[in-house]
Amino acid sequence: MTDTTATGAPARRFRVSFQTLGPVLALIALIVLGASLNSNFLSYGNVTNVLARSAFIGIIAVGMTFVITGGGIDLSVGSMAAFVAGVMIMAMNALVPSLGVGVPLVLAGMAVAMLTGLAAGLLNGLLIAKAGIEAFIVTLGAMGIYRSLTTWLADGGTLSLDFDARSFYRPVYYDGLFGIAWPIIVFAVVAILGEIAMRKTPFGRHCASLGANEQVARYSAVKVDLVRMATYVLLGGLVGLATIMYVPRLGSASGSTGVLWELEAIAAVIIGGTVLKGGFGRVWGTVVGVLILSLIDNILNLASIVSPYLNGAIQGVIVILAVVLQRQGKSAD
Amino acid sequence: MKRRTLLKGAAIGLALAAGPAVAQDETYTIGVAIPSATHGFMGGLNYHAQASIERLEATYPQLDFVLATAGDAGKMVNDIEDMVATRDIDALVVLPFESEPLTSPVQAVKEQGIWVTVVDRGLSVPGIEDLYVAGDNPGFGRVAGEYFAENLNEGDNIVVLRGIPTTLDNERVDAFTAAIEGSGINVLDMQHGNWNRDxxxxxxxxxxxxxxxxxxxxxxxxxMAVGVLEAIDQAGRSEEMWVVGGAGMKQIIKRIMDGDPMLPVNVTYPPAQIATAIELTALGLVSATPVSGRFIIGSQIITPENAESFYFPDSPF
Structure with a gap:
């Protein structure tokens, strides 16, 4: 340590890498902890469970990375997921008599989910980018609207997918390719495409410049409104995609579906190293953040070493620690 | 709820028009204040409140009802104040959103000589209400525990999913633990599933x-049982274990009726308790039947034999 800090350049390199690797180190520490507490932790079944259940928040969090990088925020994604799930289930139930149970029905349901998600994202985007209302207020309002619309659609109860349609659709969550479950594959593809979009495309650069300084971005001929709107539409579409993976799992939606998903997604983004006030985003970091959050839950359930009353507290401590590890380098600069 | 209220409104209108024109000397208004239907149990509760109001208005033309649903404690207090000020209610049936904030408003209602029925959650000052109707939380845990004790052998392993950490959940779990004590059943683990499927x-x-x-x-x-069954199914271990849920959701009751080996029984904690409260309050107003006191609805065990009488296909829960 002292040797490296003596000279300027290597110290900087060390700090940068440490900062980048913070979340990864936290993830590795959690994996080691989990494996030492329970021998089943690294079993195929458990790893599949954890990755598959991370997929919903993960797919949403990739979209959230773009929104936050662009200096925005979206609090409505959890309610939106519940609403999209509700609309999708009702649409599929209504289409069973005309389409029958089969691939067309599932594809129609998927199309409905994607369109509903994109439309909801577009609405958020229009209000924020075109009408110029604060993202926090628009999406806070949308959060309440979608949550109560879902309760209304379900008449206060639960919307359940037609039993036969459900049995047919079920493999979308539970089966997969070469032993890797579909939600994991979709999550991985979304994450890789997201990483490429963030790093290699003009869209990613425009998001970052928009979040860093809107005026400068505007003078640099970035179509600010369009980029901002695109981030919300992208997120809406990914909420639709996450819902497509979510519905086959339990085949139902209710007012309590997706509660607090928005905060988990935002937390994952920040743990992963994206800056909350915008200007810098890291998609692979978000993926690590999502995995950290799901692993904490999983380890607490597998270990049951502490009172379950304290689960929330332990989660909180680990989340803060992961970010502290990562920011140490920055505050020393 | 608007969709349903509209339909119900039309139904009530028809029922009233067709109802018998009984000569009546006095009319009464009963105010009903309940939380809005934000989850399955409250959805069921709203359904049963409306169903019993509809029935009572058809049976007793001299009764008038005001139903208000509130999303938070503050709105519920406003609703109750409005009922007293503008509708001149003779009786109030209330399921307090939270005990503390509703205690003094309900007490003020009582001091004006209005009959007060409190449902499910007690007020923080005892003795305000004329009638208290509630489900039996310790009984809910005990009945389930007794079934486990009778149907498992010494050394058998079980796991428990708990609700949201609350007094109510503690009462249930303590009674369950007491009921299986000495049976030799091994509780491997208890974790909170927060009454949530996911x-x-x-x-x-x-x-x-x-x-x-x-x-x-x-x-x-x-x-929680729905989520648990899906996880067991995924792991392919359905043959190995059975599951006992609770509260009598219609889909689960249906599976018990059909004799599903994974769901041998269920324990009631009926959302229809609001109907008991409204019916008893109405009975007290229209007749000389004494109805003051405490009415604790026992938690019953639902088996494939009696499941049909607990099955309400129209209820959202």
């Missing part, structure tokens, strides 16, 4: 990874 699914997946031998699951709630 949380219960995740917790059960982890239980299944952690324990190779589970003989039964007390899911303590039907929403």
């Amino acid at each position: 949380d219960a699914f995740n917790v059960m997946q982890d239980f299944l990874s952690k324990y190779d031998d589970i003989d039964a699951v007390w899911a303590a709630d039907d929403d």
Whole structure:
């Protein structure tokens, strides 16, 4: 340590890498902890469970990375997921008599989910980018609207997918390719495409410049409104995609579906190293953040070493620690 | 709820028009204040409140009802104040959103000589209400525990999913633990599934990874039971264990009626308790029947034999 800090350049390199690797180190520490507490932790079944259940928040969090990088925020994604799930289930139930149970029905349901998600994202985007209302207020309002619309659609109860349609659709969550479950594959593809979009495309650069300084971005001929709107539409579409993976799992939606998903997604983004006030985003970091959050839950359930009353507290401590590890380098600069 | 209220309004209108024109000397107004339908149990409660109001208005033309649903304690207080000020109610049936903030408003209602019926959650000052109607939380845990004690052998392993950490959940779990004490049943683990399908699914997946031998699951709630059943199905261990939920959700009751081996029984905690409260309050107004006191609705065990009488296909819960 002292040797490296003596000279300027290597110290900087060390700090940068440490900062980048913070979340990864936290993830590795959690994996080691989990494996030492329970021998089943690294079993195929458990790893599949954890990755598959991370997929919903993960797919949403990739979209959230773009929104936050662009200096925005979206609090409505959890309610939106519940609403999209509700609309999708009702649409599929209504289409069973005309389409029958089969691939067309599932594809129609998927199309409905994607369109509903994109439309909801577009609405958020229009209000924020075109009408110029604060993202926090628009999406806070949308959060309440979608949550109560879902309760209304379900008449206060639960919307359940037609039993036969459900049995047919079920493999979308539970089966997969070469032993890797579909939600994991979709999550991985979304994450890789997201990483490429963030790093290699003009869209990613425009998001970052928009979040860093809107005026400068505007003078640099970035179509600010369009980029901002695109981030919300992208997120809406990914909420639709996450819902497509979510519905086959339990085949139902209710007012309590997706509660607090928005905060988990935002937390994952920040743990992963994206800056909350915008200007810098890291998609692979978000993926690590999502995995950290799901692993904490999983380890607490597998270990049951502490009172379950304290689960929330332990989660909180680990989340803060992961970010502290990562920011140490920055505050020393 | 608007969709349903509209339909119900039309139905009530028809029922009133067609109802018998009984000569009546006095009319009464009963105010009903309940939380809005934000989850399955409250959805069922709203359904049963409306169904019993509809029935009573048709039976007793001299009764008038005001139903208000509130999303938070503050709105519920406003609703109650409005009922007293503008509708001149003779009786109030209230399921307090929270005990503390509603205690003094309800007390003020009582001091004006209005009959007060409190449902499910007690007020923080005892003796305000004329009638208290509630489900039996310790009984809910005890009945389930007794079933486990009778149907499992010494050394059998079970796991338990708990609800949201609350007094209510503690009462249920303590009674369950007391009921299986001495039976030799081994409780491997208890974790909170928060009365939520997704949380219960995740917790059960982890239980299944952690324990190779589970003989039964007390899911303590039907929403959690749905998540638990799905996790067990995914792990392909359906043959190995059975699940007991609770509260009598219609989909679960249906499966018990059909004799599903994974769901041998269920324990009631009926959302229809609001109907008991409204009916008793109405009875007290229109007749000389004494109805003051405490009415605790026992938690019953639902078996394939009696499931039909607990099955309400029209209820959202």
